[in-house]
């Protein structure tokens with residue numbers, strides 16, 4: 001038994017080491033990307049069936065390493081959250097978004113707001129609201145054109161600092177979304193009290209809804225709850241015509257997914273919107 005225990009401990013420390021090495025490697029890649037300007041922002045159009053056009057989009061960070069090529073934010077953002085680089089990354093993304101809005105006039109082509117992801121690490125910074133509002137001012141962007149996405153973890157451990165940030169940003173006219181809804185373990189009644197404009201139904205819920213009656217019922221009832229709270233819903237990860245049809249029939253206000261459009265570089269996005277929204 002002792003031998004087995006020792007073996008398990010050894011295996012665990014090897015795993016830990018791999019984990020640390022992985023973190024270190026990604027950490028280096030992220031820091032270099034920030035220094036060398038290797039980050040970019042892609043935009044994914046979001047369709048609104050009742051308007052028959054694309055009325056918003058999500059800004060998504062991209063990192064292209066000279067040697068390794070594109071690295072998924074799903075891989076490097078968790079590391080960036082642990083080492084603090086996330087603050088710089090998200091500042092860069094918001095700056096890119098505001099610059100894009102002011103230089104392209106995209107809001108004249110039906111894009112009402114751009115959804116920008118916030119990490120929990122951003123939310124606990126005492127100067128978050130000032131930084132965000134400062135960037136909007138720098139580019140002369142109206143706060144109604146920015147929607148900030150937060151996740152369910154946010155609701156769980158809301159602190160005074162987060163509360164203060166939220167208050168300042170709301171007062172300035174910025175709206176908020178609950179991202180990845182349905183993946184966490186939220187206290188629904190507390191979440192209902194948060195001043196959110198949108199709920200983004202996670203792609204795992206959307207994509208499994210066609211698999212079984214049970215999954216379908218889960219999605220149906222989540223939509224009912226969100227609607228009864230008077231909030232708008234975005235369905236994420238819509239990949240097929242069948243999923244689009246089902247989700248629209250159930251009354252989702254906005255749909256996002258490869259079926260409509262992939263995240264794309266700024267230039268392609270502008271062209272896409274001009275083509276599809278006129």
Ligand code: C2E
Nearest residue numbers: 060061073074077093117118119237238239256257258263
């Ligand atoms: P997320 O916020 O849930 O973003 C949506 C993700 O779904 C994006 O992945 C997008 O490319 C992907 N997606 C869109 N449509 C479809 C579809 O039809 N099918 C599938 N399978 N996927 C679809 P991406 O760009 O790889 O980003 C992954 C995650 O990284 C994001 O998930 C978000 O949590 C984080 N992230 C990305 N950009 C930022 C950022 O600027 N700041 C922060 N803090 N996090 C970011």
Ligand code: CA
Nearest residue numbers: 058117149179
């Ligand atoms: Ca998001």
Ligand code: CA
Nearest residue numbers: 179180200236
């Ligand atoms: Ca999401």
Ligand code: CA
Nearest residue numbers: 117151179180
């Ligand atoms: Ca997310």
